[in-house]
Amino acid sequence: MPKSRTRKKAQYIAPQEKSVAKVGNPTWFVPVVIGLLVVALIWIVVAYLTSFAFPIPSIGAWNLAVGFGFALVGLGMLTRWQ
Structure with missing residues (x-):
């Protein structure tokens, strides 16, 4: 009787x-x-304490906006924190 072929397994x-x-x-x-x-x-604290005369005297009350700008950038970076 002939022998059957064996399959090669992968x-x-x-x-x-x-x-x-x-x-x-x-x-x-x-x-x-x-x-x-x-x-x-x-x-922001320095701007309030000096009645917006400092940190940059020539921009007046916009010192508050600059302070909030720094805060927004920092908080925006915190959204990417993993």
Whole structure:
């Protein structure tokens, strides 16, 4: 009686591990955010205490807008914090 042919089985190849994307922030991120928020707070406090004569005397009450601008940039960066 003839011998039946044997099938060649495909060699098992283990699935490759997926590279895990680095989740987190760069090292400079937190100090910059904290710095922006502290600068905003100091800017607004100094503007109020000096009746908007400082930090920049020539822009008057717009010093308040500059302080809030720093705060908005800092808070905007916080939305990207992981």
